[in-house]
Amino acid sequence: MEFLTILQILDSTVRLATPLLLACLAGLYSERAGVFDIGLEGKMLVAAFFAAAIAYTSGSVWVGLLAGVAASMVLAVLHGIASITFRGNQLISGVAINFLAAGLAVVIAQTWFAQGGRTPQLPSDARFGNIVLPGAESTIRGIAQQGPLGQVYSELISGHSILVYLALAMVPLTWWVLYRTRFGLRLRAVGENPAAVDTAGISVVGLRFAAVMIAGVLCGIAGAYLSTALSAGFVKDMSAGRGFIALAALIFAKWRPWYALSACLLFGFFDAVGNRYQNIQLGEFVVPVQFMQALPYILVVIVLAGLVGKAIPPRAGGEPYVKER
């Protein structure tokens, strides 16, 4: 295999891992605070739609991003009200959000654009463009003429949208917030033993809402990335289970930021390989395309079943906090 081919696969790994990473970190904040969130998928989907729709109508991708984040946060607030304020079942609330999002995005898209539940193709100035870092080549021909180091720089490190760099920067930032700040200490505490936080005179509800809102913001960015950076417009079900794969990555990462990066890169890599090799010929036998498309999901299951080992979730996860007598 050519060196450049490997680089191209890795490059696509980074692109495909970005939405996973953002959603995974969203889940990390929420679950570390003791609120399970299987609504990552729905929040991403709604954000993807609103980001594309508003970017298209306003012509500004940044306005689109804001709209996507806002839409995701609305669902996050819903999740918070259902599961924190009213102490409902967090899983049911998450499922409801996923259904709501899947239906709502398509219906609104049909009403606004009448193109069969999708948004129009976004023009390039209503998308996040790729940033070419100083000194990097941007054309395929230019890259091919470089030496190996130059190729790594130009192909793998340079040439991503700003959201990719943002997602990567979120990893050390999240680690720092979690382990080096007062907020992080309290966040981890409330996911382990909310009674300890409550008796220390800190609001359990406030902390959990903060975490759920942060998850909303990150899911919003993840969704906007899908429709305005990875592709050019919204199509039905475009999140394609990424919210659930992000949850799987979160378990694989044992709720830790750096591990989350590795897990998301691994799952992104499966995705990239599946995308690149659609037709593999093994002698007379041609591997069906469908199998290659399903492969990333199959590998996720295998990794989760075989490699995770003992993953201990935050102890108060999934439990609404009720003050005891």
Added chain:
Amino acid sequence: MTDAPAIELRGISKSFGPVLANRDISMSVARGTIHGIVGENGAGKSTLMSILYGFYKADAGEIFINGTATAIPDSQAAIRAGIGMVHQHFKLVENFTVVENVILGAENGAMLRPSIARARKLLAELSEEYGLKVDPDAVIEDLSVGHQQRVEILKQLYRHADILILDEPTGVLTPAEADQLFRILERLRAEGKTILLITHKLREIMEITDTVSVMRRGEMTNTVRTADTSPAELAEMMVGRKVLLQVDKTPATPGEVVLKVSDLRVRRGGVERLKGVSLEIRRGEILGIAGVAGNGQTELLEVLGGMITASGGAVSLFGSGLDITRSAANGQSRRAMGIGHVPEDRQTEGLIMGFEAWENVAFGYHHDPKYNVGPLMDHAAIKADCVDKMARYDVRPPNPRLPARSFSGGNQQKIVVAREMDRAPDLLLVGQPTRGVDIGAIEFIHRQIIALRDQGKAILLISVELDEIMGLSDRIAVMFDGRIMGERLPDQTDQHELGLLMAGVTEGAA
């Protein structure tokens, strides 16, 4: 100002719906003293302390701290007023370190490192000052219960608490740990801290407190100086009638041998927990097994009750062998043979906490024809039986539809006792019958055990409470490290001798 009481409550009332948990409570505690609050479960002690700590808001009444009227709307306000509370169930984050738990909610600044550095220094000073030795970097779940409690106390001292409330602090401690706790409390008192101790163990009240208040049914009935009262008097004030702290019983008249255990061995987790235990129990006698928890008593009870299998030895019931190795041996078949079993832990083994009382009453006996109509369970019959048992065993409230967890500890235990004793089994296995049970219920359960003995049944009693063993048993066997160290008659031994045997020390012959 220094003459003002540290805490003064005036006319505190609080109700939950129709239930009046606290009624017009007034109390005053002098600075630098240890004040005990006793009462049965549900008497309103915990509610009162929760009001003082800002967990609940009183419906009426005033709180004065050091002579100043203080409103305590939330825990933050209580902390500001210098009140700290050590809850019965610790409020610690188990996978955090000691220092992280201590600073939680009392960090200075948004960054952690300076907070931790400062806390580590302060903790060292506090440990030194009060004799509270704990490694600041130890993770909570690796610490013993006694050490976790120290962390709770340190947490309060770190927040500059001058008034410490301890809710049933010794419930989870071993006797030695409880002693250490009392030394710490004395030290704190000497440093001028005021301590409120909530407990239902009268011995602790007598040992450590200066003054004591008694609560009954939401009211504070008496406040007395500890030196002027006695355990019997306190018990009477708590329950509202005379209570026999010493069980009344006639001498045993042992009959034929019911249970014979020879050279019983049990392995668990690769460790031999029972190393050849032999004993026998006759009709009409109570054999008490004394010992520090974890010396094989649990395994003895479980193997006899059919919950685990033995690796060697023999057990016979009325002379015929009992299957102790086959995995088919189980609690249900043991019960069918006439072996009742009140397990050590009622919450995990005795009851299903989420199930209703009537369902719990049938467990283990659910194949009994009187509970069944053909292949179906006869719910009406079970409920009727439950109502009947609740009346005879004084379970309160007598509502068969209430889930087990809604009953107080004493009433939960009475449900288990009713189920296991009411069929008058030939052999009754009883583990920790009164752990976490209040005085009135203890007396009741003890009387039931004696009554069963007087019917000519054999009883194996296992308890870590030496008082209970000495009060109930006709013979006492002491276990240490999976062996029986010796047998004594209760009127020919004392706590000191038993204590030595429990520690594995044998001096002279029996």
